[in-house]
Amino acid sequence: MRILMKLGWTVVLLMILAGCGSINEASGSLGTRPTPSPGAKPAAKKELPWLAVPGGQMKTTLFYGPWQCRREFVNQCQTECAGEGYPLMGCIWLADLKFEWKGRLVLLPVDVDAGSRYGIYHCCCKFPTRTKAENEVARQEWKNAMKSYRKSWSERFGEWPSVDGVSWPGHHIRDLWHGGNPVDPNNVFPAQPGVHELYNRAYPACYAGQPPWNTVGPDLPYTDN
Secondary structure (H helix, E strand, O other), X not given: OOOOOOOOHHHHHHHHHHOOOOOOEEEEEOOOXXXXXXXXXXXXXXXXXXXXXXXXXXXXXXXXXXXXXXXXXXXXXXXXXXXHOOOEEEEEEEEEEEEEEEEEOOOOXXXXXXXXXXXXXXXXXXXXXXXXXXXXXXXXXXXXXXXXXXXXXXXXXXXXXXXXXXXXXXXXXXXXXXXXXXXXXXXXXXXXXXXXXXXXXXXXXXXXXXXOOOOOOOOOOEXXX
């Protein structure tokens, strides 16, 4: 994940107030409302509780795919895969993170509402795979770190979701089988259990260069409601 799992709330807040994007920006900032592409459908979403930050409050909402990658994401994946020496087989747009902030500026004594949104996608480069033993070691490393990771994530973005006391699974953006770091803050985010299953089914097809992951999708394939 290329955007902000390891960013503290201060950096996130500055990005929101400045209206800054990143290579994963999906749909505008500072209250702009993007226009969904024709045929867009409501996305599965999860609103996290408001989180107190200096000067105000921040709320994170997660919108879940998987969707075909928009053109900008595919272009970035082509560059990233080439930089690592592997061909690009496909691209999966996994989710969007929407940030809302409301509070009072310190330097300017005015009330402010602001927001920004960032897309999470995975480049299915033709990465080498781990051996079964190596994969088990990586998976155990993640299991050992899960509780502390969820706590750290919750402090930055809002409480890690759960159902009936069972935490949602953490999805590794670059999967462990293809060399993903099991505990990198930029590589894991909470995924709705049913959506996580969709991800797990989509990844093999993406790495195999199969449709729809080998073609470009619309700029905004979902609606917020």
